[in-house]
Amino acid sequence: MSAVTVENDDHHDHGPAKGFMRWIVTTNHKDIGTMYLVFALAMFFVGGVMALIIRSELFEPGMQFVEPQFFNSMTTMHALVMIFGAVMPAFVGFANWQIPMMIGAPDMALPRMNNMSFWMLVAGILLLFSTLFVEGGAPAAGWTMYPPLVLQTGNALPFAIFSIHLLGISSIMGAINIIATIFNMRAPAMSLMKMPLFVWTWIITAFLLIAIMPVFAGAVTMLLTDRFFDTSFFDAAGGGDPVLYQHLFWFFGHPEVYVLILPTFGIASTIIPVFARKPLFGYASMVYATAAIAFLSFIVWAHHMFLVGMPLVGELYFMYATMIIAVPTAVKVFNWTATMWKGAMTFETPMLFSVAFVILFTIGGFTGLMMSLAPVDFQYHDTYFIVAHFHYVLVPASIFMIMAGCYFWLPKWTGNMYDERLGKLHFWLSVISVNILFFPQHFLGLAGMPRRIPDYAVQFADWNMISSIGAFVYGFSQLLFVYIVYKTIRGIDCEKATDEVWEGASEHGLEWRLPSPVPYHTFETPPDEIPTEHF
Amino acid sequence: MNNELERKHTKLVRKLFFVVIAMFGFGFALVPIYDVFCDITGLNGKTAQVAAVETKYEIDTTREITVEFVTSLNESAPMLFFAETKKIKVHPGQYYTVNFYAENKTNKPMIARAIPSITPGPAANFFKKTECFCFTEQRFEPNQGKTMPVRFVVDTDLPAKYKTITLAYTFFDNSTISVKQ
Numbered sequence: 001m002s003a004v005t006v007e008n009d010d011h012h013d014h015g016p017a018k019g020f021m022r023w024i025v026t027t028n029h030k031d032i033g034t035m036y037l038v039f040a041l042a043m044f045f046v047g048g049v050m051a052l053i054i055r056s057e058l059f060e061p062g063m064q065f066v067e068p069q070f071f072n073s074m075t076t077m078h079a080l081v082m083i084f085g086a087v088m089p090a091f092v093g094f095a096n097w098q099i100p101m102m103i104g105a106p107d108m109a110l111p112r113m114n115n116m117s118f119w120m121l122v123a124g125i126l127l128l129f130s131t132l133f134v135e136g137g138a139p140a141a142g143w144t145m146y147p148p149l150v151l152q153t154g155n156a157l158p159f160a161i162f163s164i165h166l167l168g169i170s171s172i173m174g175a176i177n178i179i180a181t182i183f184n185m186r187a188p189a190m191s192l193m194k195m196p197l198f199v200w201t202w203i204i205t206a207f208l209l210i211a212i213m214p215v216f217a218g219a220v221t222m223l224l225t226d227r228f229f230d231t232s233f234f235d236a237a238g239g240g241d242p243v244l245y246q247h248l249f250w251f252f253g254h255p256e257v258y259v260l261i262l263p264t265f266g267i268a269s270t271i272i273p274v275f276a277r278k279p280l281f282g283y284a285s286m287v288y289a290t291a292a293i294a295f296l297s298f299i300v301w302a303h304h305m306f307l308v309g310m311p312l313v314g315e316l317y318f319m320y321a322t323m324i325i326a327v328p329t330a331v332k333v334f335n336w337t338a339t340m341w342k343g344a345m346t347f348e349t350p351m352l353f354s355v356a357f358v359i360l361f362t363i364g365g366f367t368g369l370m371m372s373l374a375p376v377d378f379q380y381h382d383t384y385f386i387v388a389h390f391h392y393v394l395v396p397a398s399i400f401m402i403m404a405g406c407y408f409w410l411p412k413w414t415g416n417m418y419d420e421r422l423g424k425l426h427f428w429l430s431v432i433s434v435n436i437l438f439f440p441q442h443f444l445g446l447a448g449m450p451r452r453i454p455d456y457a458v459q460f461a462d463w464n465m466i467s468s469i470g471a472f473v474y475g476f477s478q479l480l481f482v483y484i485v486y487k488t489i490r491g492i493d494c495e496k497a498t499d500e501v502w503e504g505a506s507e508h509g510l511e512w513r514l515p516s517p518v519p520y521h522t523f524e525t526p527p528d529e530i531p532t533e534h535f
Numbered sequence: 536m537n538n539e540l541e542r543k544h545t546k547l548v549r550k551l552f553f554v555v556i557a558m559f560g561f562g563f564a565l566v567p568i569y570d571v572f573c574d575i576t577g578l579n580g581k582t583a584q585v586a587a588v589e590t591k592y593e594i595d596t597t598r599e600i601t602v603e604f605v606t607s608l609n610e611s612a613p614m615l616f617f618a619e620t621k622k623i624k625v626h627p628g629q630y631y632t633v634n635f636y637a638e639n640k641t642n643k644p645m646i647a648r649a650i651p652s653i654t655p656g657p658a659a660n661f662f663k664k665t666e667c668f669c670f671t672e673q674r675f676e677p678n679q680g681k682t683m684p685v686r687f688v689v690d691t692d693l694p695a696k697y698k699t700i701t702l703a704y705t706f707f708d709n710s711t712i713s714v715k716q
Contacts, residue, residue, distance in 0.1 A: 109544050172555055179547070180544050180547050183547055184547060210555050211554070212558070215562035218562025218563050222566075237709055238709075241569070251565070311656065314578070
């Protein structure tokens, strides 16, 4: 009899392990999701401090605070930390928390690999930070790491490359895990075309990741052997070609920017219908638009290289192929707008962020469309215009939707409602300051200010000062977010969240049918029915 | 977790892992693919690495092509390097010889390599060199200067839209990595 009891205990572990080791060895998707999100938040602040160093130096013309070499390290590290340390891990965090609950699965498909991919991410980022302390300084050739410039990096180069290998392996393992979970562990009633859109966007993102990360790993490996083992992949003296690196990099780099935006689309498509109290408009077209964007992302890479020297037909092909991406993207924007149309809308914080996302992402999309025109790109290339463009599609789009996702699901995860008044304050501070921060950079770019420079001509002074003021307001208002999240997790003067959390949400997703806070283990048996009305 | 599910996971993960390995290989496969692609189209302006056989063309006196010569030094090369003629007008099909001068500015022997490049790129396939110092590495004694001829012809098949061809050479100091030393 005692043997039977022991066996039962093994299989019915109801709560998390106690103490510190819980977080080291956990294989629970909710714990790992939390770790990813907390880690992403920490990296968001580290990358943010780097951004503020950049904006402090650019507050006035002339050299004020840092050496040019360190300034260049900051632009490079800011990009790498924000992309690989903040935005991607935040999305993986959401995927870990939400995908099993949204598809009615008990956990991720490969829980141990899940744990390993998180800790490899931490190791990769620590290795990247270690470059700040080696001789020759951190990588300073830009996040694109073009040779031959990047080969002049000091001792940091191999550390940066191995760090990219680790980060790449971590995200490939995460992607494989997500694909296996979605393919094999859906509730029986949930066919592919009944999956929530967040799940759809993530599966497409995961396929992008396993296709591009290995190519990037290969390209940086070639940099490594060029530097240390006398190969000549990119060295003209040995018969190589530095332009080849740019092709390899952007074969990775362009799909990578969609890795950073597709899950954003998924979160927006989840939040907007709930607060518009309507089904998502055009579910199937959303799925196909996402797939179309992912496919197109593989065949447009050289629009980053219009100035490298391409024959006219090449420029024309990459120009038109790039413009076509605006079509599926516009389908999405119109669908979100149509979802809101005549909806019984309320504007809680997640919805405010989502509405701002739709508007500001559209601005970022349009500037992208401007740059897809090869002849005008000659003017915009490597100016602050491109900086303004990709920050518009990353900050008020990806970052805003990550924030929105936190406000949206935090009550479900913690069982406590966040402070709506503070949430709205956070939103308004963010949305105003982010525009003060990035909008003037369009003007700077059009006036000819190059990117990645620590000093600039005096005619750029005014807009730079305004942009820097916006940066500080935006940066410090994010501390409010940390306070709100802390307050919600601890339950300090918070209302208790209901099981449904948002009015009518249980018709929009399986996760809202679970109790709040969600138990440590959910859907150990798959649910019999799923909300279908809204897909 | 039941066994059937575990089998499904293993099968899928194996396939996905295969995709990852294949894409890693694809990255490296792009290196030769890129070279072949550029060879065929001449897009990156690389000229042939070996001497062309001197064949007789019918000289096309109806048109004149301007050929410009540009020389530059890689940062690592402590040399003097220039073309004795900056530009000449040529008829397609006729052979010309121009001289380049390079000098080792150090008091050590040096092995250097000149890398040619043609602009516009697609014209590269129509620019044929029967003699060039760029086909092999060049050895320079301390402070030695050399006058080096380049003999070339512009193919008569050159499309009419190309009026000017620029031939650029960059000298790289390969002393530390050359296999010859």
